[in-house]
Amino acid sequence: MRVTRAFAAALVVTLAGWGCRTPESSAGDRGAAAPTSAEASTPIPAETRTLRVLVWNVWRGGNELADGPEKILAVVEAARPDVVLLQESYDIDGDRPTTGRWMADELGWNAHQGTSPHLCVLTPLDLEATFFHHDWHGVGARLRDAEGREFVAFSIWLDYRAYLTRELRDEPDRSDADLLEAESVRSSRLPQAEALLAFLEEEGHLAANVPLLVGGDWNTPSHLDWTLDTSRVYKHRRALDLPVSRAVAARGFSDVYRAVHPNPVQRPGITWSPLFRVAGDGGDQGFERIDRLYLRNPEAPAGGWRLVPRAGEVLPRVWEDDALPLDERQFPSDHAAVLLELEWVADRP
Numbered sequence: 197m198r199v200t201r202a203f204a205a206a207l208v209v210t211l212a213g214w215g216c217r218t219p220e221s222s223a224g225d226r227g228a229a230a231p232t233s234a235e236a237s238t239p240i241p242a243e244t245r246t247l248r249v250l251v252w253n254v255w256r257g258g259n260e261l262a263d264g265p266e267k268i269l270a271v272v273e274a275a276r277p278d279v280v281l282l283q284e285s286y287d288i289d290g291d292r293p294t295t296g297r298w299m300a301d302e303l304g305w306n307a308h309q310g311t312s313p314h315l316c317v318l319t320p321l322d323l324e325a326t327f328f329h330h331d332w333h334g335v336g337a338r339l340r341d342a343e344g345r346e347f348v349a350f351s352i353w354l355d356y357r358a359y360l361t362r363e364l365r366d367e368p369d370r371s372d373a374d375l376l377e378a379e380s381v382r383s384s385r386l387p388q389a390e391a392l393l394a395f396l397e398e399e400g401h402l403a404a405n406v407p408l409l410v411g412g413d414w415n416t417p418s419h420l421d422w423t424l425d426t427s428r429v430y431k432h433r434r435a436l437d438l439p440v441s442r443a444v445a446a447r448g449f450s451d452v453y454r455a456v457h458p459n460p461v462q463r464p465g466i467t468w469s470p471l472f473r474v475a476g477d478g479g480d481q482g483f484e485r486i487d488r489l490y491l492r493n494p495e496a497p498a499g500g501w502r503l504v505p506r507a508g509e510v511l512p513r514v515w516e517d518d519a520l521p522l523d524e525r526q527f528p529s530d531h532a533a534v535l536l537e538l539e540w541v542a543d544r545p
Contacts, residue, residue: 248277249538250280251412252529252533254282257287262523265298267528281317282314283353286313294309297309308337315334315353317349317350321341322341324346329396335351337349343540347406348404350392350412354389355385362479363382364433365482379416385415403494405496407492407503410449411490415486418454419437426464430483450491450505451488453465455505466485466532468481471525473518487534501542501543503541508535509535510532510533
């Protein structure tokens, strides 16, 4: 564990600024907004108004690297999240349970994975209820903090096939219509996203009086990242209304990272892939922000509480040397982790 703890210590230093209200950590690229009179009169201390969410695909449960689960745990501990939305929380090789359940035991936290082979909600908060959409595509929980505020959080994953950026790399002359069929014909991402959104509506989550967070590995970029400006910077992008992220936005969700960092050129937020800089076929890697957290606030929030995005960070900040053998890597996943900070704001007189 000596190497792992050293990595954790280094990561704590990297994240040290998160505990402070600096202009960057508090309000991303837009500058901090002055508190309203309602916010200023709220008697709850500022540190208890913060909700930290970590979204992370942990690459086959950590089984692909030496001490992989321990390295995953070190990242989680250093990030100090209130909730972790995990993908690929598989059974750990040997006699340990799934990665999420094992970390819950190590940390004294709660975990909800149910029958899913890989989706997990990990948290030190109280689990008030649990929800199931699909073993592969969505599990969730209603969580309650020490101040009595509640929210619902879902961990999700969508089909990896026909990766959009690679499709464009391999056939750059595709028409827009043909390219977008990667989302619904050559993969099932759009139908899976629509089924998830329909489930959230049918189960009353979209009409609930608490905030709703949906995060995970969408396996496709966002329309907020495929813009005219980014098409001038990245070789394999176009300015397109990508249907999966558009469908989520149409249901009233905001992209938390983009709410904090709206410019995708200045803050690309790449999550795929810090580990594999060359694609498996030896060609250009399709670097994209495919791991995202979405927020939907209620129209009539319980207690007047809603969540406001304040900060967003992609980990690791510095990628390790690509020449390092896998077993020598300290960051233990092919996906970057996304750490988001939101603030509880009271809409009441």
